[in-house]
Amino acid sequence: MELDKTSASQPAENPKRTPPSLKVENNNNCLNIEIDGDFDRISNEVTSKSVALGLIGQIVSLGSWGKRLDEKAANFAIGFLDAMKPEDAAEALLFTQMAATHQAMMMMAQKLNHITSIQQQDAAERAMNKLARTYAAQMETIKRYRSKGQQTVRVERVTVESGGQAVVGNVSHERGGGGAMKGDASPMHLAPRCTAKSKRSGLPCKSPAVRGWEVCRMHGAKGGHKSGHGHPQYRHGGRSHDIEATRKLITALARDARNHLGDMDH
Known part of the structure; x- marks a missing residue:
């Protein structure tokens, strides 16, 4: 099995791309795999030619229900891998696993629709549910992998009350947790800390103090009612x-x- 770049790639003057396809034959226990079409998305300098050849062999060996070798199932998997455009070898492996998981899940769904035994139906249903959860986890994995752990937070509206402070600028969070401010330090980070202490742990409060006060809003800054007649619970003094x-x-x-x-x- 070889990936012939001269036959697989399209001529430069022909902008139309031919999707990759496989032709599988089993002659006297000898497996012959013929490849056709454009395999540049699967076999390139990023994903590695050896990785692509290994994936093709694994895809062909999957087969389907009742068939040890299934050319249509193999072309389905290779078509999915090509359509997802893997950016490196890790993505190529994960997309191949997703195609195999989907085929196994559909096989369990087919069994669930045709078998009559209650025990077999329960077993097929449990297997299908596990495969469906696995596929969803694989989708989340590739999403996190492609985003490189970055998160984007979009704030539509910010309300700052009197005496409060807000951070205006770009804030980036690293994958290991914690945050880093791009550019100058935030005024919130430079503000004096609240002098109150926790009653439970005895540790000082880490919140910024309200301007003109030694404590934060949670510990009484600008809070409470006036004493005397201005208090709502005032009776006789x-x-x-x-x-x-x-x-x-x-x-x-x-x-x-x-x-x-x-x-x-x-």
């Missing part, structure tokens, strides 16, 4: 801070007076 301080002072003076009277009696 008998428990206000000023009254409580006056009551403590009177209690302390009364205690001192009793002590002095006791000393005079002795």
Whole structure:
């Protein structure tokens, strides 16, 4: 089995491309594979010729239900691999696995539609569900692989209240977690930190403090109602801070007076 570049590639003056195809024959236990069409998407300097030859042999050996060799099934897989345009050997391998997974899933679906035994139906249904989940996982894998772990976040609307701060600029996140700011450092990163501490762990709060305050909004900056008559739960003022301080002072003076009277009696 050889990939003949002179016969496989199209002439330069003919812009129409011929998709790759395979012709499979089994003569006296000798497998003959003839290739035709344009295999440049599968066999090139990126995916490697040896990898392409190995994939073709594996695709041909898949067969189908009731057939050890199936030329139509092999051409289906090679057509899918060609249509997906693998960018390197890893993508070529993954696309071949996806084609094999899809064929196996359709074979299980065909069995599920024709068998009558309850046990065989259950087995075919479980196998088909597993293959379907596998195919979805392969799709997600190739999506992450092609995006190289990059994520794009699009913000349609940002509302910044009085005293708040917002980051304007490009923010990139690396694959290992964490973030990096492109260009100058963000004002949010340079802002002073909140001086409050967690009651549970005792560690200082890492949020930026509100401008003009030593704490963040979560720890009371610009929060709460006014004391006195402006408070919605104000009733008579008998428990206000000023009254409580006056009551403590009177209690302390009364205690001192009793002590002095006791000393005079002795």
